[in-house]
Amino acid sequence: MINYRIFCVSDHTGVTVEAVARSVLAQFPRIEFSSTTLPFVDSVERARAAVARIAAESPALVFSSLTDSSLREPFHSAGIMLFDLFELIAPAVGSTLEQPPTPSGGRTHGMTPGYDARIDAVNFALQLDDGLSPERLDGADLILVGVSRVGKTPSALYLALQYGLRAANYPLTPDDLEQPVLPAVLQEHQPKLRGLTLLPERLAAIRQVRYPDSRYASLAQCRDELAAAEALFRRHAVPILDTTRMSVEEIAARLRHAA
Amino acid sequence: MINYRIFCVSDHTGVTVEAVARSVLAQFPRIEFSSTTLPFVDSVERARAAVARIAAESPALVFSSLTDSSLREPFHSAGIMLFDLFELIAPAVGSTLEQPPTPSGGRTHGMTPGYDARIDAVNFALQLDDGLSPERLDGADLILVGVSRVGKTPSALYLALQYGLRAANYPLTPDDLEQPVLPAVLQEHQPKLRGLTLLPERLAAIRQVRYPDSRYASLAQCRDELAAAEALFRRHAVPILDTTRMSVEEIAARLRHAA
Numbered sequence: 369m370i371n372y373r374i375f376c377v378s379d380h381t382g383v384t385v386e387a388v389a390r391s392v393l394a395q396f397p398r399i400e401f402s403s404t405t406l407p408f409v410d411s412v413e414r415a416r417a418a419v420a421r422i423a424a425e426s427p428a429l430v431f432s433s434l435t436d437s438s439l440r441e442p443f444h445s446a447g448i449m450l451f452d453l454f455e456l457i458a459p460a461v462g463s464t465l466e467q468p469p470t471p472s473g474g475r476t477h478g479m480t481p482g483y484d485a486r487i488d489a490v491n492f493a494l495q496l497d498d499g500l501s502p503e504r505l506d507g508a509d510l511i512l513v514g515v516s517r518v519g520k521t522p523s524a525l526y527l528a529l530q531y532g533l534r535a536a537n538y539p540l541t542p543d544d545l546e547q548p549v550l551p552a553v554l555q556e557h558q559p560k561l562r563g564l565t566l567l568p569e570r571l572a573a574i575r576q577v578r579y580p581d582s583r584y585a586s587l588a589q590c591r592d593e594l595a596a597a598e599a600l601f602r603r604h605a606v607p608i609l610d611t612t613r614m615s616v617e618e619i620a621a622r623l624r625h626a627a
Numbered sequence: 628m629i630n631y632r633i634f635c636v637s638d639h640t641g642v643t644v645e646a647v648a649r650s651v652l653a654q655f656p657r658i659e660f661s662s663t664t665l666p667f668v669d670s671v672e673r674a675r676a677a678v679a680r681i682a683a684e685s686p687a688l689v690f691s692s693l694t695d696s697s698l699r700e701p702f703h704s705a706g707i708m709l710f711d712l713f714e715l716i717a718p719a720v721g722s723t724l725e726q727p728p729t730p731s732g733g734r735t736h737g738m739t740p741g742y743d744a745r746i747d748a749v750n751f752a753l754q755l756d757d758g759l760s761p762e763r764l765d766g767a768d769l770i771l772v773g774v775s776r777v778g779k780t781p782s783a784l785y786l787a788l789q790y791g792l793r794a795a796n797y798p799l800t801p802d803d804l805e806q807p808v809l810p811a812v813l814q815e816h817q818p819k820l821r822g823l824t825l826l827p828e829r830l831a832a833i834r835q836v837r838y839p840d841s842r843y844a845s846l847a848q849c850r851d852e853l854a855a856a857e858a859l860f861r862r863h864a865v866p867i868l869d870t871t872r873m874s875v876e877e878i879a880a881r882l883r884h885a886a
Contacts, residue, residue: 381880387643407880461688469655487875614742
C-alpha cells in the first residue's frame, strides 16, 4: 500500500482546505496518508518555499485554497498538481453567475458572524456556564440543559466560536431531578431550551475519569439521572439530543438547527 | 443587481461546505447573496425535501457536500445545479490515485483529533484559564500570555476545539508588568509561551465596554501595559502575535504554526 504525504496549502488559515481534504480522502479508505498544513502562503516567495518543501516528499497530494493564480503558478511550474478549491469550483460558479471570479475578493457577504460577535458569545457562554447568572438567561439564544458532564460547556463554546450564538448552560442537579418539573428559572425560557443526553455507559466512563469509583460515576447513578432528566425534557417538550456518537461540530450543528 | 439565494446542503454538519461557499463567493463581490444551510440531508427523502425548498426560491445557487451520489440525484432530476465538493474534487483525486472514490467512506485517516481529545483540551483550557492552576502548566501544549482582555481565553478555547491543543493562558497584571522579567512560573516554560498583543486603541475599546471610563480602559493605561508586555516578550524571546485585525481562526492557526 502506498503511503501518500498530504499537504494542505492555504493563503489563509488552512482550516477550510483541511476539512475538504479530510472529507474527500475519506472516500479513499485503502490509501494511507499523513498530513501537513502549510498556512499563510500569501506571497510568491512563500509559495516557492512551499514548492521546495513539497518537492522533497514523494508521492504527495496537494490540496490548496490559494485565492490568487499567481500563488498557484510556482506549483504548476514545478509540475506539482494542485487540487485547488478555487480552481475547481470558482470557474463553474462564475459561468452560472455569468461573471468571472475576481481573485482578491475578500468580501464575506455577511455569511459569517464577525470577530466581536463571536468573542461576545464566548464571554456570554463562560459567564452563563454551569447555571451562573440565571438572571441573564433572557439574553441567550439557546440554553443547554442536562446532567453533570453531559457535554454542555464544550457545546456552548463551539456554538459561540463557530456561529456567534449565545448559548447558556444549566446543570440539572440531583435535587433538580427529584422535582416533578424543570427549575422555574428555566421554564420561562422553554423555547430556547435544548436537552442533552448520553448513553449511561458513556456518561459513567466520563465521570469515572474525574471521580474514580465514586457514587457520582456509577452506572446506576448515571442511568437514574439521565432517565429523570429525559422525563423532565419530555414533560416540557424540550428537544432532546443524544450526543453519544457525535463530534462537537455535529452537536453544535444539530442544536443550531433543532426545532 | 441580482440577489441570489445561497443554499449549503450537506449530509453532515454543513460547516465545511459553508466555509467553501463563503470563500468562493468572496470572489464575486458584485453579487448580493443571502444564505441558508440545510444540514443532515442524509436520506433520499430529506434530499427531496431540500429540493422542494430550493425549487421555491429563485435564483438560487446550491453548494453541497453530499457523499453519496444517490443523495445528489434528486437535485439533478429537478434540474438544480449543484456545486458539490465531492463531484468537483473526488474524481480528480481518484484519477491521481488511480482508484475510484467510494462514497460511504467515513474513514478520517487520523487527520482530525478525536472528540475526547478536544473535550479534554477544552476542560484543560478552562481549568488553566486566567492563570489558574499554574502547577499544571507542564501539561500545556501552549501558554498564551498577555494583558487583560487581549483575547487569550477565546484563542485558547478555539485551539482546543479546532485542533485538540491544550492551551493554558496567563494574564500579565500591572504588578507583573512592573517587574524586569516574566513571572518565574512562566520562565521555566519559555518554549511554550506565545505573547498576544493588540493595538492600544483596540484594547481600550474592548475594555471600555466592560468598565466604561475607568483608568483600566483608558488609552494611556492600555498603551503602557501593552508596551511593558511587549518588552517582556522580547526580553524572553517569546513570539509575539498582534491579533488586531485577525479572526479567531487566524489567531489560532498562527499560534499553532508559530516558531
